[in-house]
Amino acid sequence: MSTPAYLVMPQWQGSPSSRAMRLADGAALLREDLPPTARVDVAVPLEAGDALGTPVARLSSLVQARDAARTAISGAVESGHDTPIILGGDCASSLAGIEHAASGDGTLAVLWLDAHPDLQHPDTSPSGAASGMTLRHALGDGAPELVSAHPLDPARILLAGARAYDPEEDEVAERHGIRALAPHDSPDEFAAQLVAALGDADRLYVHIDLDVLDPAEFASVHTAVPFGLGIGHVTAALRAAVAAVPLAGAAICEFAPSDDAAAAEDLPTVLRILAALTSGGQRAAA
Template identity: 35%
Template sequence: MSVLRARCPGCRTMTAVAVDDDYECHSCGAVFHAGLVRVPRAWGAGGAAMAEAAWLELPYPETAVVERDTLEEQTETVAAALPRVPVVLGGCCCAHIGAIRGLSRRVGRLAVVWLDAHGDLNTPETSPSGDAWGMPLRRAIDEGSVGAEDVALVGTRALDPPEVAFMSASGIDDDIDRALAGAECVYVAVDADVLAPGELACFMPEPGGPTADELAAVLRRLSLGPVPVAGLGLTGLRPEADPAAVARLAEACLQPSRAADGRTTR
């Protein structure tokens, strides 16, 4: 697929064409404010359900499907395949690595707001499980795609001791304003397990967490804030998750704003 032409979610044909930051369908006339990148892989044991969830139907034109044999190949392919404003649908949280890498190449300073019940800050040496999906945020930081000072880790309540130590040493906390200060734009990474159990079908639920409405309010504030949202990632879902509920979260984060002259802007 090409980032210039995508599959319209309504017509199901390759008739959605990139126009500035948006996609306009030449068949039905619909306008979409983001393009969908599916990443149906889970880099760990027993993650088949997460991989299947990458096929949930969302109201955005499909610009790419990334399935690769290694995590590095996946990461680089996602980075290269991003539309102007991406919605990355995993799969596991490793899908975010490519999104962060690709967006960081476009801007001078990228912030990341990572909403997740888990820290995802382990390394191969510190991980209790060895599953790569417990390491993606740390990998994005260690490879230099985002600075630790530009990361907010929000909703986290299940941390391993090495992750706590890394947060203390690097200054990572849940302060979104701190992470956004000085950034040109922000990537928002949402693992569904950040929500309270029962709010949305997810792979690794943890006690506590916000309701879907509370999470949508956080995403809406980011969308309307002073730092533009460059993209959104949604991961950690199960295939029985309600697509409409997932779409509501995406729409809260990616709702367009209006300039004084009436033009749609990011």
């Protein structure tokens, strides 16, 4: 039986936003709703960090946080929690979890629920923010300090809800054959198409940037992108996906409420997404 560990990782150094510290506030809110026996706090540096002569902003802190997450994942697995779920940081907080999932046996599918494909390269990124490079680093390309030791198979990556591509990201996705799922009016039809696209994978990693949601339904992100997925579409897709393929790991990123009122309104949505993500717990990841 799959047993999740909830890794609270208030990383903000990968975000390009001037309000990036709101991510730490969002992580603190999520932490209070997690079961203490399965909750792990990942030590994220307090300082912004240094680029270390590279194009990646705040790289030194990002490397420290990634290494702390690697250690936390190893400890959680040793204690019997075989499904690490990272919560509360910017998109680059996913890196250690993706790498861990990719190191396992079997065929791993990656579901990328994000308004952006996160395929920017350090040398051409307009911001230097690592969050926009997350999937590129997971593919084994980018800054040597952040590239995954276990690169993903691009043919097994499925983008859903992505609608804000840079021209280079569009070219990279096409060159690697990374698939994107078209939206559908019906949540059930969208979920069915998604499960079919996962194919014969026997393990699943799910990355969720909350900006995948339509701004009319969820506002607690730094930069909302119009025409996103409905909450019903995301939860239906997650329930169907984890029922079809055992979950090997996941991340829910970019919860950045602007104030207490926004937090009170949007926190239940994040918890609904987390519940859908873990609804397949009766099946064990291979």
